[in-house]
Amino acid sequence: ILEQNPFKIDPVKIKDIPIVGIVYKGKLKLNKGKQIGGDRDAHGCIGSAGYSWCEKTGSCERPWELAKKHDFENTKAAFDIFCGNPDK
Helix, strand or coil: CECCCHHHCCHHHHHHCCECEEEECCEEEECCCCCCCCCECCCCCEHHHCCEEECCCCEEECHHHHHHHHCCCCCHHHHHHHHCCCCC
16 A cells, blocks of 8 residues: 555556555555664664764764854754764
8 A cells, every 4th residue: 555646647657656554465554754763873872863973072962052062063063063063
């Protein structure tokens, strides 16, 4: 079961339609969606909670909190410079 009708959208975007559920052996199984907090990166930082890795502190940080605490501009570039994170 799809969230949108694939016949009414651009064919290139069909692969992007979220699946709401499937019918398996005559029973409807609904997709519960992505689990909150299930998006940890290589350092264990949870991006959906706003955390990013900071080399300088050696921990997961929320960029806006770190910017306020250490008085630097709240931008990705300023965060990466402060943390000494390598270019990605």
